[in-house]
Amino acid sequence: MSASWREFWNRTNPIYVNERHRVRHYAGVAEEIAALVPHAGAHVLDYGCGEALSAGRVARICARLYLCDAAPRVRDALADRFGDEPRVTVLAPEAIAALPDRSLDLVVAHSVAQYLTPAELDAALSLWREKLRPGGCLVLADVIPPDLGALADSLALLAFARREGFLGAALLGLVRTALSDYPSLRRRLGLTRYTQAAMLERLRAAGFTAEPRPNLGHNPQRLAFTARVAGARDGAPP
Numbered sequence: 001m002s003a004s005w006r007e008f009w010n011r012t013n014p015i016y017v018n019e020r021h022r023v024r025h026y027a028g029v030a031e032e033i034a035a036l037v038p039h040a041g042a043h044v045l046d047y048g049c050g051e052a053l054s055a056g057r058v059a060r061i062c063a064r065l066y067l068c069d070a071a072p073r074v075r076d077a078l079a080d081r082f083g084d085e086p087r088v089t090v091l092a093p094e095a096i097a098a099l100p101d102r103s104l105d106l107v108v109a110h111s112v113a114q115y116l117t118p119a120e121l122d123a124a125l126s127l128w129r130e131k132l133r134p135g136g137c138l139v140l141a142d143v144i145p146p147d148l149g150a151l152a153d154s155l156a157l158l159a160f161a162r163r164e165g166f167l168g169a170a171l172l173g174l175v176r177t178a179l180s181d182y183p184s185l186r187r188r189l190g191l192t193r194y195t196q197a198a199m200l201e202r203l204r205a206a207g208f209t210a211e212p213r214p215n216l217g218h219n220p221q222r223l224a225f226t227a228r229v230a231g232a233r234d235g236a237p238p
Contacts, residue, residue: 005115009050010071014180017157017166017173023053024164025218030054032216033108036139037062042105045096045131047124048112052078059087066091066099096127104131110216111142113199114191121192125206132229138208141216141224146193148221160218196223203227 016022034057037044043064046052051074052067059065059082067078068091075090082088107128113121128138154174161170194202196212203210208227215224 006070009069010073014173014177017161017176018169020164020166021161021169021173022051024160024166026051026053026055027057029110029217030057033110034058034061036106036108036137038105038137043103045099045104045107045128047093047096047107047109047128048115049078050074050111053081055082055088056085059085062105063087064089066096066104068093068096096131099131101130102133102136104128105133105136107132107136107138108216109138109140113140113143113194116192118192118202122202122206125203125208129207129229134229136229138203138227139213139216139224140199140203140227141222142219143199143223143225144191144193145195145221145223148193152221153219156219156221194223199223199225204230 016025030052031054033044033046037058040061040063042062043066044058044062045066045068046055046058047068049055049067049069055065055067055078065088067082067088069075069078070093072092075092078090082090109124109128112124116124125138132138157174158167158170161167200210200212203225207230209230210225210227213224213226214220215222
């Protein structure tokens with residue numbers, strides 16, 4: 001049994017019900033990140049990127065794409081997958097501090113906040129603020145509100161599966177997940193949840209101007225936010 005979320009994500013787990021689910025999830029997120037890239041010269045950080053199967057879609061329209069994940073197994077797979085892609089750099093979270101300050105145009109942290117303690121999130125927000133250029137953008141997505149339970153998540157997955165053609169596998173996958181160590185890990189370690197107001201306040205306290213936005217990914221009931229360094233103008237030059 002995993003002792004931490006990092007250990008959970010560092011091994012094969014039941015989150016994706018089959019290969020189509022896995023592929024379509026990453027393809028959809030990559031399309032949404034690509035739509036956020038502000039210009040062809042942009043430097044982009046995908047923080048907590050996971051397997052990032054379709055990250056090549058983002059790399060083709062920016063100057064530099066940093067893929068960051070806490071799980072060593074995931075980083076090794078990313079390095080193998082994108083080893084011949086000169087625009088992609090794979091980083092551990094602790095390596096972000098070495099990036100030049102004010103060098104990033106876009107930071108995306110999708111499905112990350114729930115796995116961090118509030119103090120860890122505050123430290124990450126401070127770091128991302130240092131690394132963003134004036135006018136740069138942070139998109140914090142897939143934040144879980146306090147009143148959203150496992151049933152709502154399951155229904156969102158089934159709706160996604162129906163659209164993408166893997167409904168039967170999704171039904172079986174939910175059973176497999178229920179029988180795995182994921183529910184006990186979720187109870188033991190918990191998921192950090194935020195109301196919209198609480199997250200907006202946290203972003204503002206970290207030095208951002210922030211507003212709600214539609215979520216990335218398949219679950220529209222989860223929260224997302226667009227944040228910029230306070231006082232920076234949209235489109236400000238590097």
